[in-house]
Amino acid sequence: MGNIIVILIILAIVAVAIAKIVIEKRKGAKCIGCPHGGASNSRCSCNHSDNKSKG
Amino acid sequence: MKVALMGNPNSGKTTLFNAITGKTEHVGNWAGVTVEKKEGRIKKSLIKGNTEILAVDLPGAYSMSPFSSEESVTSDFVKNENPDVIINIVDATNLSRSLFFTTQLLELGIPVVIALNKSDLNKKKATMINVEVLSKRLQCPVVETISTVRSKNGLEELISAVVNAKGKEQQAAFDGAAVNLADKTEVEASDKKRFEFVKTIVSEVENRKVSSSKQTSQDVADRILAHKWLGIPIFAAVMWAVFSISQTYVGPFFADTLVGWIDGLYGWVEGLLGEGVSPVLSSILLDGIIGGVGAVVGFLPLIMVLFFLLALLEDCGYMARVAVVMDSFFKKVGLSGKSIIPMIIGTGCAIPGIMATRTIKNERQRRTTAMLTPFMPCGAKLPVIALFSGVFFNDAAWVGTSMYFIGILLIIIGALILVRITGEKNARSFFIMELPEYKFPSIKRAVIEMLSRAKAFIIKAGTIILLCNTVVQIMQTFDWKLQVVAEGAENTSILASIASPFAILLIPLGFGVWQLAAAAVTGFIAKENVVGTLAVVYGITNFIDTEELALIEGATNVSDVIGLTSVAALAYLMFNLFTPPCFAAIGAMNAEMENKKWLWGGIAFQLGMGYTVSFITYQIGTLLTTGAFGTAFLPGLIAVCAIAGVVVYFMRLGNVKANKKMGLSV
Numbered sequence: 077m078g079n080i081i082v083i084l085i086i087l088a089i090v091a092v093a094i095a096k097i098v099i100e101k102r103k104g105a106k107c108i109g110c111p112h113g114g115a116s117n118s119r120c121s122c123n124h125s126d127n128k129s130k131g
Numbered sequence: 132m133k134v135a136l137m138g139n140p141n142s143g144k145t146t147l148f149n150a151i152t153g154k155t156e157h158v159g160n161w162a163g164v165t166v167e168k169k170e171g172r173i174k175k176s177l178i179k180g181n182t183e184i185l186a187v188d189l190p191g192a193y194s195m196s197p198f199s200s201e202e203s204v205t206s207d208f209v210k211n212e213n214p215d216v217i218i219n220i221v222d223a224t225n226l227s228r229s230l231f232f233t234t235q236l237l238e239l240g241i242p243v244v245i246a247l248n249k250s251d252l253n254k255k256k257a258t259m260i261n262v263e264v265l266s267k268r269l270q271c272p273v274v275e276t277i278s279t280v281r282s283k284n285g286l287e288e289l290i291s292a293v294v295n296a297k298g299k300e301q302q303a304a305f306d307g308a309a310v311n312l313a314d315k316t317e318v319e320a321s322d323k324k325r326f327e328f329v330k331t332i333v334s335e336v337e338n339r340k341v342s343s344s345k346q347t348s349q350d351v352a353d354r355i356l357a358h359k360w361l362g363i364p365i366f367a368a369v370m371w372a373v374f375s376i377s378q379t380y381v382g383p384f385f386a387d388t389l390v391g392w393i394d395g396l397y398g399w400v401e402g403l404l405g406e407g408v409s410p411v412l413s414s415i416l417l418d419g420i421i422g423g424v425g426a427v428v429g430f431l432p433l434i435m436v437l438f439f440l441l442a443l444l445e446d447c448g449y450m451a452r453v454a455v456v457m458d459s460f461f462k463k464v465g466l467s468g469k470s471i472i473p474m475i476i477g478t479g480c481a482i483p484g485i486m487a488t489r490t491i492k493n494e495r496q497r498r499t500t501a502m503l504t505p506f507m508p509c510g511a512k513l514p515v516i517a518l519f520s521g522v523f524f525n526d527a528a529w530v531g532t533s534m535y536f537i538g539i540l541l542i543i544i545g546a547l548i549l550v551r552i553t554g555e556k557n558a559r560s561f562f563i564m565e566l567p568e569y570k571f572p573s574i575k576r577a578v579i580e581m582l583s584r585a586k587a588f589i590i591k592a593g594t595i596i597l598l599c600n601t602v603v604q605i606m607q608t609f610d611w612k613l614q615v616v617a618e619g620a621e622n623t624s625i626l627a628s629i630a631s632p633f634a635i636l637l638i639p640l641g642f643g644v645w646q647l648a649a650a651a652v653t654g655f656i657a658k659e660n661v662v663g664t665l666a667v668v669y670g671i672t673n674f675i676d677t678e679e680l681a682l683i684e685g686a687t688n689v690s691d692v693i694g695l696t697s698v699a700a701l702a703y704l705m706f707n708l709f710t711p712p713c714f715a716a717i718g719a720m721n722a723e724m725e726n727k728k729w730l731w732g733g734i735a736f737q738l739g740m741g742y743t744v745s746f747i748t749y750q751i752g753t754l755l756t757t758g759a760f761g762t763a764f765l766p767g768l769i770a771v772c773a774i775a776g777v778v779v780y781f782m783r784l785g786n787v788k789a790n791k792k793m794g795l796s797v
Contacts, residue, residue, distance in 0.1 A: 082404065082412040089420060090601060093594045107715035109591025109657075110480045110511075 132184045133212070134173070134293055137205060137236060138220035139229050140191030141567055143248045145169075147220055147278040148188035151177055151286055155579050156188065167486070168204055177290045184293070187214065195235040209239060216242045216293045223247045223260060223275070224568070226337055230329040233269065238303040242296035243271045246289050250275040252568065257340035265336045270302045279573060304328075349569055353452065357566075362456030367532060369449070373440045374531035378517050382433030389432055393425035411608055411615055419604025419667055420597060426666035427592050427659045430514035434588060435581050437513060441478065442580040446572035450475055454564060457539070464543050465550030467491050469564075470500040474542065477504040478535075479584065480511070481716040488723050499549045501723045502733035503542045505712035506740075508534050510584060511591075511658035515707050518662050522689045523700040530701075534708055541709060541740060549736075552781045554788030591657060599653050600663045607668060626668070639767020640706060640742070641699030641749035651706060657713050669693060698752030699761070702745045710741030739774040746771050 100108045136144045145156050152171030173184040192205040209217070219236050221229040236243050245265075253260065266273040272292040276285040305328045310321040356365060376382075400421060404413050444450055454471040461470055469491050477484025484504045491497040508516060513531075520530035606626035610616050616624045622631075622645070630649035637643045637651075650664035665671070669692050695703065711717060711734050721730050746767050753761035 078404070078407045079409050079412055082408050082416060086412065086416055086420070086601070090598065093597045096590070096594050097598075106718060107480075107482050107713075108594050109587045109589075110482050110715060 132182055132216070132294075132297060133214045134184055134186050134216050134218055135209060135212075135214040136186060136188045136218050136220060137209070137232075138191060138248075139193055139222060139225075139232055141565060142191065142220045142222040142229060143278055144191060144220045145188055147218075147246060147248060147276065147286075148186060150278040150284065151290065152186055155583055168208060173290060177287050178294065179291060180294070182294055184290070186218075187212075193232060195232070195239075209236075209241070214241060215297050216244060218246055218289065218293060219243050220246045220248050223250050223253045224256075224258070225565075226260065227329055227333045230269075230332060231325060234303075234305040234307070234325055234329065237269065237271065237301060238306065240301055242299050242301045243269075244289065244292045244296050245269065245271060245273040246276045246285075247273055248276050248278060250285070251277045251280070252570075259338040261336045261338075265332070268332050268335065269304045272296060279576075352569060353566065356449065357452040357455040359456065359459050362452065366453055366456065367536065369444065370535055371528050371532045373437060373444070375528040377437035377440060378433050378520065378531060379528055382436045382517075385432035385436070386429060390425075390429045393421070393429060397421050397425065414608060415601060415604050418670060419601045422671070423600030423604065423663040423667045424592050424597050426671065427514055427596050427663045428589070430517050430662070431585060431588055433517050434510060434513050435585050438479070438510065438584045439577050439581040442577035443572040443574075445475075446570070446576055448567045448569045451564065451566050455566065458564075460543060461546070464546040465496070465555060466499060466503075466542075466546045467493060467496040470496065470503075473500055473504050474507050474539075477507045477509060479509065480587075481505045481507075481509045481712045482719045484509070485716060485719040485723055495553050495555055498724045498726065498729045498733075499546060499553075501720050502549070502729070502736065503545045505716055505720075505737065506538045506541045506545065506709055508538055508708050509658070509712070509716075510588070511713065512708050514659050514662045515654075515704060518665075519700050519704040522693070523695070523697045530704075534704070537705070537744070538708070541744065545736065545740060548778055548782065551789075552778075552785040554785040554792065588659075591659065595657050596659055596663050599656055599660050600667050603649065603653060603664050603667050636770075637706075639750070639761075639763040639770065640702050640745045641753070641761050642695060642703045642706075643763070644694070647693075647695075647703060651703075651710075654707050655711065655713060657715075658707065661707050665693065696753070696756075698756055699749055701752065702749035705748055706741050706745040708741075709737070709744050711737040739778070743771050743774055 097108050136148055138144050149156055151173050153174050154171045156169050169188040171186055173186050178184060189205040189208055195206050217236055219233050221233060262273050262275060274285050274289040274292055276289055305325055307321045307325055310317055356362060397417060401417055457471040473484045473487040476487045481504060485501045488497045488500045491500055516531050516534055524530050603626060607624045608615060609625055610623045611625055621627060626649055627645045630645040633652060634643045634645045634648035637648055646668040649668060650661045653660040653664045720733060724730050750760050750764055
């Protein structure tokens with residue numbers, strides 16, 4: 077019985093961690109737990125090709 | 132209702148955005164911190180009535196003709212998303228420069244409300260601006276604001292003016308819209324007229340008691356702090372002080388309490404589990420989850436103190452001077468002076484640092500900066516630095532400080548190599564940066580910055596690091612037949628068998644054991660994992676004992692458990708710091724470089740650089756300390772020579788390209 081409870085506790089902890097990652101990813105986070113690097117577009121929203129210069 | 136916040140770089144847009152929305156977006160006392168638009172709802176307490184207002188914070192721009200990609204975010208937003216009102220944040224201390232952009236915004240036909248920001252700084256200098264005349268001349272409401280204070284900040288009046296302006300027709304104070312943009316001469320003539328117009332307005336509304344040409348105490352400070360040579364030892368001393376305070380004195384004081392709590396939790400759970408629970412399950416929960424995560428979280432106070440101090444340095448205006456000091460070196464190696472800004476932002480987290488490379492117009496310089504920014508030790512690497520400097524070196528402060536300077540040195544060497552590989556060794560760059568005024572740093576802002584990083588750190592520890600440690604613990608517990616590994620036969624575990632081939636490659640670097648190889652590999656998921664994995668594979672509950680930086684439980688010293696010499700430990704630390712960053716940062720590199728050749732070349736370059744630096748550190752260090760080279764010197768030398776050979780080959784190719792460009796025969 078003790079083993080089953082511990083397995084359930086481990087599974088619950090792991091499930092919460094995975095759920096948090098999935099939620100953050102769905103919100104568009106690039107990196108979970110990165111300060112100021114989180115919710116932003118996965119790609120640059122600008123168009124680099126417009127600004128290319130070789131100077 | 133949608134409101135766009137627009138203005139010149141470092142006019143205080145994000146500070147005002149945070150003040151009116153209650154958000155805590157990253158702000159910095161220099162230009163170019165915001166590179167993407169950010170949205171938030173304006174606080175109800177500032178709005179009279181029931182209007183819902185969405186505020187959009189846009190990157191700073193000097194003109195509606197975009198010169199860099201983050202400026203194009205600003206101009207594209209206004210042209211495509213039609214905001215109801217534009218709040219133009221004007222730096223009251225620099226009116227003549229700010230109003231050029233204002234006159235362009237007034238031509239768009241969208242109602243403009245001017246927030247005359249940093250009014251408090253003007254009052255200190257006894258500079259008066261006649262708001263009424265300014266409003267009349269520009270034909271739009273002007274409200275004086277101070278975003279950094281809670282009361283009498285003008286924010287209610289600003290929002291009220293925004294609500295009133297909605298739907299009104301906006302007249303252009305200066306009409307330059309009819310200019311043919313394809314005709315350079317016509318554009319230049321129009322810009323000249325616009326400057327004249329702005330100059331006239333400024334002379335009418337501004338009354339300065341202190342002439343801007345007069346030397347002030349700020350100029351004297353700049354001559355010392357931003358001096359080409361003197362600036363470097365000052366920067367080294369400042370960073371040494373930051374590391375001393377955060378990792379030797381104040382940080383460990385708070386860490387002691389936190390580690391006590393983690394230990395208490397470990398003991399409490401251990402007591403609850405008792406003898407009746409399977410040792411495998413107990414080990415996963417105690418050593419994998421609580422021990423592994425606890426070992427990383429134990430460093431949280433050290434990191435919080437460090438980021439608090441760095442936020443103070445940034446806010447007072449010092450870090451902008453560091454950018455100026457570095458510029459003279461960076462432009463000599465083909466980098467943009469602007470490259471230093473992503474690199475300093477990268478000391479917090481490599482991802483926003485890499486994203487900040489968008490401010491660099493030149494494509495090669497932008498990609499090079501994105502590739503080299505991860506060499507600056509980010510926040511995730513700090514627990515690794517703190518662990519190794521604490522466990523293997525008595526004086527923790529010099530280790531951390533030197534890692535920053537080695538990072539800068541690698542960036543300079545890397546830039547020198549890359550400028551030759553790309554065949555642009557003759558390229559010259561110019562850097563114009565507006566230095567913010569020195570000011571007393573905001574404690575509130577530093578606390579917010581520190582707490583936001585602490586929150587992010589805890590989220591990462593509770594998600595990615597927890598999952599990684601659990602997987603590492605399971606892989607260490609079982610062999611490929613899914614049998615529990617017997618005590619003393621850890622080398623047969625799944626983890627050992629996967630990590631061992633990598634460990635062979637690391638023998639010439641002085642740490643060719645599977646445990647250290649496994650920790651380095653999990654570090655690519657998140658750098659904090661290095662600490663977590665070491666805790667799991669060596670069965671260490673936590674690393675911090677503030678008195679001796681030794682194991683709290685058991686008498687064995689951590690350095691004995693890990694079994695490295697000080698030199699090998701330094702090499703291992705450098706390997707983890709200077710090889711490619713975490714996968715998320717590599718993703719950011721991919722997005723900014725927009726070129727697979729550059730991306731894979733960058734990863735290979737970082738790997739080669741990290742391996743070489745580690746090899747040199749271990750072998751030379753061992754030679755100096757013992758009188759003989761370390762293990763596997765010859766195979767390592769062959770590997771490093773092969774890396775150098777590949778680099779030289781590409782540099783020669785680049786040289787041919789450069790000579791062709793110059794029209795020389797080869």
